[in-house]
Amino acid sequence: MDVSVIIPCYNSGCYLGDALQSVAASKNLNGYQYEVIIVDDGSTDKDTLDMLNKLHDCTVIHQDNKGPGAARNTGVNAAKGEFILFLDSDNKIRDGFMARGIGIFNSTTADIVYGKPAFFGATTTPRFKTGEFDMESILVMNHIDMCSMVRKSAFDELGGFDEDRKLIAFEDWDLWIRAGAAQKKFHFVDEVMFDYRITNHSLLDDEDNHCKVVDILYTKHKNLVLDTFRKIGIGYSVYRKDEKRPFRTFFKNCYYKYLYRFINIHALAKRH
Template sequence: MSVIIPTFNRADWISGCIDSVLNQTMQPDEIIVVDDGSDDKTAELLKQYPTVKTHFQKNKGPSSARNLGAEKATGEWLAFLDSDDQWTPEKLQKQHDYLCQNPTLKVVYTDEIWIRNGRRVNQKKKHQKHGGSIYRHCLPLCIISPSSILIEKKLFFNLGCFDENLPACEDYDLWLRLALREKIGFLDEPLIVKNGGHVDQLSRQWGLDKYRVIALEKILDDPDLQGENRHKTLLEVIKRCQILILGYTKHGNLEEANKFKQKITRWQSEIDCRI
């Protein structure tokens, strides 16, 4: 089992992240940190962990960092962990036990504890997690945190890894491809701590729906997407386009708004033909 931690200028968080792995009741075979071009004290802090395998690259984004870590991994299973998150001590042990009890599964994720600006907050109903065939649950939002997943390495590469062309929503994109093809195990226990509210989080930015539209259009090009799953995906891509049209119109960017109007015309025509 290989743990992969991508990081970029997270000197305030990286030690707590690594310590949460070192405190696991079941230790992984290796811990790999990919420093994605940090210019803070990250490299200096990493020297305090001689057993951690560190790789440095010029800044290319989290997808590239995670993929590089996966390429370097020697384990048959990959556990990703964002550098501003932590694991509870039994996270890996419980996932290992779950997979032993469900040997046909190739992936399992867990529930989460959310911390925002230092305070614990409750997840909303829309963030409810699911196991099994969860493709339709993955359409409205990204319900799987990268920090919670344990996935067979062979499957990860067969899926095509994280899309390095996406600066955001790369996890949403990968989980759509995963959920379309595989049943996904879910441990209904909060085994990771997700820290949010800091200013460098991409999830705080407006306009991320444009990357969700890219992910949805990619999956619509997949020949395995058929029937009701395809219909639900068409409805979702239209919904996301409508949100972007409102936003771009409000900000006076009519050129971008028109691009998404054209997309709606294209995908609505497919729905109309299916009726």
């Protein structure tokens, strides 16, 4: 098995069909095989439960309500795929995402592959801007969505998602921070790879909750935050000094860009 698509579900049967249809519509798989694992996280909605009971072409696991992080961990524990694709039950993947991700994993040392979202639903206004991974940016704000592909061995090494219910809707942010700290390699695909549904009841819009999550994450990753702050502080200090002495900065940059390189090349030539 190449890919395990993990979908946590909690009373979201009204959207689940769209998510499953998007997976089934993935035609350009180049012979790769995938499985779909849905983890019912203690749903109580009758329509959702009826829908789950009618599914026969995927694995459905039922568990008590423990939160989406725990549901995803349950799905990964049951997964047979070498790679994991995390898909929320209210989102949709684009045709080609799985095959593209597998190709990147097989041709590089990437541990995490992710792309850009297209926003739809209550609004199409972007909630975040996705780009290349860097630790400074990820500590300020999460710019990598849950809908990403992860090498299963790397996920296991990281210990999976933190199942603390206080991190609900932000489990991915914590995972990316830990992955970056562990020197895991991120590969950004600068193309739309999935559709992100915006609803009117998103936890991402709760500013008070967001502040609480930031407090939890900054406490949890205290040493990493402090080290990163020191590096940024040193860089900012150098920038302010250069800003006050523009001519010195100009000649310093010219020296390192041209003269320093010329001197090194000349010295190497003399040795040979």
